Amino acid sequence: MRLLPRSLTGRLLVTAGGALLLGITVSASVIAGVFGHFVLQTLDLRLDTEIALIARTLDRNPDHPAAALHAGDLPPFDQPGSGWVWEARGPFGIVRSVSLGGQALSLPPDPLSDRLRDPPPAPPDMPRPGAPFGIADALRLHGMPPDLRPMDGRDAQGHAVHYRVAAFGQGAGQVTIVTAAPREIVEQPLRAAATPLAESVLAMGGIMLAALAVQIRVGLRPVVRLRRMVAEVKAGRLRRIAVSEPTELVPLVEELDGLIVANENAVAQARTHVSNLAHGLKTPLASLKLDLADAPGAEGARLRLLVETMERHIRHHLGRARAGGGVASPAVILLPRLQDLAEALARIHAESPCHADLDVPSDLHVRCDPQDLDELLGNVLDNAWRHAAGRVRVTARADGKRVRITIEDDGRGLSDAEIDLVTHEGRRLDEQSAGTGFGLAITRELCALHGGSVMLERSTLGGLSVTIALRGA
Known part of the structure; x- marks a missing residue:
């Protein structure tokens, strides 16, 4: 199976087009990945902000955390069915966002349960908790919860969900806060951007391919001109090939001109040799013909015919030498x-x-x-x-x-x-x-x-x- 065309133009188009397609595909994938990462970072920032808000509310209201948290719920966490939810667990029990409607937060079974069951130890530089849950010291040291971890799973309806998990304190005083949002928030902008991105990439690829075709056509124009000039030399309308650019073709043109000169010299020498031979034979044949002109009988006729045959062969090969030799x-x-x-x-x-x-x-x-x-x-x-x-x-x-x-x-x-x-x-x-x-x-x-x-x-x-x-x- 032939992978590349026979023509030089086809080979350049196929190889350059393949490289262009690969480059465009990689570029589109990188752009989509960067955009998706940016959208995900924005979502993580929104969930992390909610975790920090919940942590501060717990720190300020250790006696009645549920009432304080529900009173401070901000949209869209206060809208049932929005998919934006949170859940806090600690010595005070379990508190859930209004958007959960009293239902338990669906958590990924293995990774999250392990983290909730065996939370990582507090950083060695964290002071001993002075507040009931040790949240104030963590926020003061880190600005945000110290142990934020992303997770992905599905809710009870099977919808993709993105989680952020933060753990404060240790032992019996541990507090774990989980926030979650629909993964659709990340995927929807990606789908919306996919069509214009694909159109832009395809348009750019088309423009580059057209520019490539023009470049190949312009680049191969000297080769086409050289082919035409060789045909002109073959037809006898030109004696030499006159090409001074591009410089890559000049050595080839010089070799072709040298071949033409060598061919002409070889033909000229062959013609000279045949002509000399013909003229060298013509004189003795002419003398012999005169001597046999009056020769009587059948023998004289036979000899005269032989002389005429030799003359004919001389003229024949002299003509072939002049007309042959491959020179137009x-x-x-x-x-x-x-x-x-x-x-x-x-x-x-x-x-x-x-x-x-x-x-x-x-x-x-x-x-x-x-x-x-x-x-x-x-x-x-x-x-x-x-x-x-x-x-x-x-x-x-x-x-x-x-x-x-x-x-x-x-x-x-x-x-x-x-x-x-x-x-x-x-x-x-x-x-x-x-x-x-x-x-x-x-x-x-x-x-x-x-x-x-x-x-x-x-x-x-x-x-x-x-x-x-x-x-x-």
Whole structure:
């Protein structure tokens, strides 16, 4: 099971979102705990104040404590059913608040009974009681009852109750005062604060998560830009990656640029070696071809065919070296190349009345090695020029991501069977004209090396129509 997404953005969002959720949960729990503790402290203070008031009343009225205590009951301890109650036990008996309605105070069975049965000894610095219950000395020394202990339990109806217990004196003169209040007084404010607290925490979390998403988007923008620039280099629209920030990406960019340079150098060296080999073989092959031109018989024909085969292989591998190597082809403007080729062919075939009509947009680009483009267009144009009656038409249009270049002539043309025949390497239908018959095959190979294609069909001018499809820029 995959815990993290594959993308870097997803991983950052998941990890940061998880940490944010944990932090918000802990913060909400701490805030709720602090608030609950504050409310409980306020309740304890109210109960402790009531204990001190009862203790002083007992100290001042040792003979008639019940009447004095009932006369001094303050709200809400004087309201039956309020849940705010107290009970005092000592030599005078048991006195209960008016709010108890004469009923006994429900006490937690074990802890409280132990404390009531075995109260802790008085502090060693407490003087011997001078008053009947020893309360005055305790209050004078401590300001509050010396032994205040919190307890929690449930009343006779099963409601949660919070107690405070204070013990004075020791032995037979011990006085124990218990005050209690509904635990709901603590829980109600917590419930009331829970909704706005949760809403505030969720709103804060949402804002922080949105800010985190923006931060990740902004932080990863250089990575996205780098990816686009690498794609531009691959497509041949850029030669180098120019990124100066963030500084963390600069070493990576330098390595990528170094890789691009090394690749270009390796391709350039391979091209140089192949070109040198091709040129080194061309001269002796040309001499051998001349020597065999007049060789009689079948043996001479066989040798001439072998020489032509070697020439074809040399041209083929030279073309692959120029087009291959993993370096993207540059964007080449098409119209100037066609104009130069038309002018050159017009001079070569000066005796021919043929002329070329170019219908090519001036801003049309193709992705192809310039030398390969000249060779494949030159082969087709030369063939059209040699077979045209007087006109060659060249049109080029963008077709989606491709550029289609159509070269037509008004010559005799070819039938479907002849078109199928000339697609084979070295096959020629016109044995009287110059040429090896490999021009169209080389054009097909070069187009294929650059991701293109060649299609032959009948032209509306009456001759042959050759359509070359190459990648646009």
